[in-house]
Amino acid sequence: MAHGGGMKVGRLDAIRSHLYANGPSTIQAIADAVGASLATIRRDLQVLEDEGAIDRVHGGARIAEGSSVEVAFQQRAKQNLGAKRALAAACYAALKPHGSVFLDAGTTVLQLARLLKVNPLPLRVFTNGLAVAQELIDVPKLQVVMLGGQLRSENASLVGPLAEAMLDGIWLDQLFLGASAIGPDAAIYSIDAAEASLNAHMLTRAAERYVVADSTKYGTLSTWKVAPLASAGRVVTDSGLPEEWQRRLSELGVEAIIAEPAGDAA
Template identity: 35%
Template sequence: MTVTEDVPRATSRKRSDRMLAVLALLEPGATVTLTELTRTLGVSSATVRRDLADLEEQGLLVRTHGGARASAAVRTEVPVRLRDSQFRLAKQRIARRAAELIPTGPYSVAISGGTTTAEVAKVLANRPDLAIVTNALTTAMEIASRPNLKVIMTGGVVRSTSFEAVGVLAENTFNAINVGTAILGTDGISAAGGATTHDETEARTNNAMVCHAQRVVVVADGSKVGRVTLAKMADLSQVHVLVTDTTADPDELARIVAAGVDVIVVEV
């Protein structure tokens, strides 16, 4: 089943966009000059220097005399603090639609890490009688002060790129509970690969969440549809609903529907 809903065009935060543009220029082994960056980004050299200093502090690049080069640690995953600005309004609309799938009254929800899942948590924050289990520090901090919610945080080792607690302690928490719905963020979802992420430990943790949920809802903006990354979190047979947007590849969505997943598409 495919449903289409109206959503305004998404915009993003300028500074995060600039930082993402800088990282995109710095492929492994690449060096870029300050002059190239100011020309490409259309900002002053002082602005670029501030951005480079921030990115270096986060370990994402190394500043050089007159520019920057890629960090020795090659990253395939954009840090969550920068991902937050990408497709922001689309993610908010996806989140609102996903939140509508949660029944009213007492109910339990598990929420994985990710920027779109964090938006779902924000929408659910005003709901009464919800128990929310999460391994995402950013999500827990966003909703923990709400007296109407019971917020359960897993243990585990915190990943610096996603601020998710992963590993045996987190898996044991998910293995010890049962929830009505799991809201799963993903780096890729496809008919061939299922729901995938960049990190194998994160994948095992999220699979424990999936296995103890009566229903699994994947939230993913259109850029994730058809994409396959390193580690599988869930087979499509374990996914009940995908909520995405109209930038997603329609042919891939058709294949996902054919695999038995209900697909809800919000329009951008």
């Protein structure tokens, strides 16, 4: 038998396979099936739980309800939640009833969808985000349209040539676009090529364009350039935005909407 990391990975796979095949299992049953001590299994279960692969239940474990992709997306959705909610509230205040609005697949824009769910407005909502569409199922006053295209699992988003072609047939009153990074060159960046291409396309199809990114993303880089920030017209960010960036936005003719955190919002 191999020792070290390889053995551990094999054991983790064996635990997952056992839980898939047998459903929720006690630690003892898992230990018996895998041939390891209870202490080792407990450590392994902790690793698998941290990865989002399993859920711990009383005295044992089961395969996690969501896939690891969903778990990763949910983890991102929970990061800086207070700031995201504040940004979402500022976006909500800018919404124009009876208009057509595009909500992208980012986790900050997802918070805007959640606000719309609680306080519906008469809107036509277009999105390429599965999580956004799910939030808005059966919300009164809203018409929801999803772009078609290739499913990008990391972001639960639809991207690619079909999605871009569909955008060509739509004109939007407002676009709310998240960003992975706002580069030192004052351009919007994304971590994915197809996402970047679709985002650039979105910016050409809307009258009012809002880039939604908290202040920590300014001056950072991601791999794929989407478009110059000046092509957006407005940014929604928080009061942590450095003065230097406030000056730069002003020089670029980009309006900065500063969201104030809602007291002790978690």
